[in-house]
Amino acid sequence: MMAQALPALGGIGLFLLGMKIMTDALREAAGAGLRRLLARFTTTPLRGVASGALTTAVIQSSSATTVMTVGFVGAGLLSFPHALGVIYGANIGTTVTGWIVSLVGFKLRLGTVAMGLLFMASLALLLTEGRMARLGRIAAGFSLLFIGLDMMQDSMSGAGGWLHPDRMPGDGIGGVLVMAFVGLAMTVVMQSSSAAVAVVLVLLDSGALTLMHAAAAVIGMNLGTTFTALLAVLGGSRAMQQTAAANLLFNFGTMLIAFPLLMISAGTLQDIAMRTGADTALVLFHTAFNLLGTAVFLPFTDRFAGLVARLLPEPSATTPPELDxxxxxxxxxxxxxxxxxxxxxxxxxxxxxxxxxxxxxxxxxxxxxxxxxxxxxxxxxxxxxxxxxxxxxxxxxxxxxxxxxxxxxxxxxxxxxxxxxxxxxxxxxxxxxxxxxxxxxxxxxxxxxxxxxxxxxxxxxxxxxxxxxxxxxxxxxxxxxxxxxxxxxxxxxxxxxxxxxxxxxxxxxxxxxxxxxxxxxxxxxxxxxxx
Missing domain, CATH: 1.20.58 (Methane Monooxygenase Hydroxylase; Chain G, domain 1)
Known part of the structure; x- marks a missing residue:
């Protein structure tokens, strides 16, 4: 068991490192464009959804998008209601990572090819500067991500032997809630819902998790990703605190929507898994409940913003914006x-x-x-x-x-x-x-x-x-x-x-x-x- 655990942890570490390097490089490369997108295009909550989803898809981190949005609200660059649209969209954009892992990582097994790409990326980092070096960091992060994914798959291929059903909670309400808490804890520890989703996909692919368990864990991950934004507003302005609180409430509301959806669609998900694979069914469910949560909250954005403003009222309208x-x-x-x-x-x-x-x-x-x-x-x-x-x-x-x-x-x-x-x-x-x-x-x-x-x-x-x-x-x-x-x-x-x-x-x-x-x-x- 230890022989499997250490390579698995190493694979998770490589995946997290690759995600971090790639996210930082993508954010730096697209920084000015993303700032203009958020500051100019986010003029309505609906446009905020589009810009939040696009931003998260580009930089591959809903936490980074949310923290950026919280900072922009504190600096006065975004109004609070418009920032809510970005938060909605970030939940949709974060599902892109799951699709990449499912459709590219599992189907093509790019770990070996990524080794060669990592060598080229290292040369770019060592021998070049500016834009080429930034591209090298993006490629290096991308390579480490898939190398880590391959390591996780190889080391967890026998996980079904020690994670057998009698050691796991059942598929009823109690078991679903336990797995949701596990997913939440994984995301808080890893500080990356994308990496946590990848781990769950690997466990699902190895047979260690059932589709119901994996879906419940992904629901918990949506709530776990809000803790990064909550940490980011410690000592921040009231506008920043309102945005982080709204992010928490929105994800909690989406979680409440996702649980009944999971119970109702369990049979349909199993049918989809039989035809396309369990990993595709899980990512499809992840995308579906995030889209549904956005569709429910979007028409009531102004009322939702008013509710949060009443819970956390502004102390004064005459104070300057926050220098975060x-x-x-x-x-x-x-x-x-x-x-x-x-x-x-x-x-x-x-x-x-x-x-x-x-x-x-x-x-x-x-x-x-x-x-x-x-x-x-x-x-x-x-x-x-x-x-x-x-x-x-x-x-x-x-x-x-x-x-x-x-x-x-x-x-x-x-x-x-x-x-x-x-x-x-x-x-x-x-x-x-x-x-x-x-x-x-x-x-x-x-x-x-x-x-x-x-x-x-x-x-x-x-x-x-x-x-x-x-x-x-x-x-x-x-x-x-x-x-x-x-x-x-x-x-x-x-x-x-x-x-x-x-x-x-x-x-x-x-x-x-x-x-x-x-x-x-x-x-x-x-x-x-x-x-």
Missing amino acids: DRLLSDEGAAMQAAHSVLHWAARDVLNAYSAALGPDRDLRRLSALEPRVVPVLDQLKDYLARIVLPRDKPDEAATYAALMHQVDHLTRLLEQSSRRSFIPILTARPVTLRPVRWFARCMSPEKDLSLFGIGTRLARMSGVIDGRFRRQRRALLLGEHAGIYSVQDTFDTTDAMRWLARIMHNVQRLGEYDQTVQNKLGRTDMPAPQS
Whole structure:
């Protein structure tokens, strides 16, 4: 028995290692595209299902997709209801691994061929860099996966001798529940439902498990995969906790749907197993109950989101998005999180200037900016400093540079907010009052303009405003010479106009760089700011 157990454990280890290497490499290769897919295409729960299924099928890990989604919600990149669609889709996408194992791994036995592929992949890893090295890692992970699968099959071929029926629970409700718990425990230990499904498929193929036992174990695995996301939100924002809780509740609901489906369709599954093989019948059942669970939950997504929000209410709607350290492993996702926080801070600053320069001259928000926004910017600067940029991605470097410029211009706006004494001077003269009021309306949340929209309007009007200010300065100098204005009035008004011009310049540049960041990150659908 020990002679069988050790190679079996080694095979499972190789499968897990191959899955890890392949998943990380695929995620890195498709990183920017997947981020754009999740941030742009996930505009409805139904589209979220499609993007979640596709993402999971590409990176071969529902846990990775779920954790990525949880992080994106915490960073403000996805709304909570839209993230639910991604979670639904991830359950569908994770069944692709079972199909690959069943249709390719069992039918073709690629372990021997994979040895040669592993040699080529190793050469690519040792002798190349960049894209070719990444392809080598994908191929190496793919090879290890099938080598491990072959080892599991060979070592477990006699498992039916010691896992005979009298040692296993029956096929009734009690036995099904026991096997579901076994499947759950396997997934929690392995941290991979795909690997756990592969082990169950191997045991089913060797005759050690009946189809009912294997199906029950797969049902438990769906719930076990939620523990990775639960671990990922420890210390996270409330939005992240809501997403992880929704993932747990959805998978629990799907499990409750799957048990009656298994009992009702037991005879049909046996017929399918007789015609196509037990492994194909199991993967078909796995896919069917995940599709059914999605079909049941999808029409009620908004109500489901409301239920979770009531169970875990948001503490405050005015807090900035979460800067999650777990996103630092993906520089693009980390920069998207940084951009969300910067966008929040920029809107707070611009709204405060709008209130102060508007007709009501409400200086309260401008006075409160430093204690409110400076700590957020300090955290943002520290977060940006910890992002590691790859050398072979110039677009990422350009995005990072644009973000740094935005932080710099926002810092200058905060420093300029302390010169509030200039506001009464500017609003006392009609010639400066008009550009002041126009600028305040541009930044008002009621105008519903993006940062880039505000920057574009300022760029169009900057020449007109500069000309107006130059003429006013000349008029002040002439008036002072004629005794109409005092020297102090002339200096105060000139300094006030220069102060406003600098603020307008910083806001304009903030908007211009924001367009660069959005284009590079694929976030042209960034929502208009709110107060």
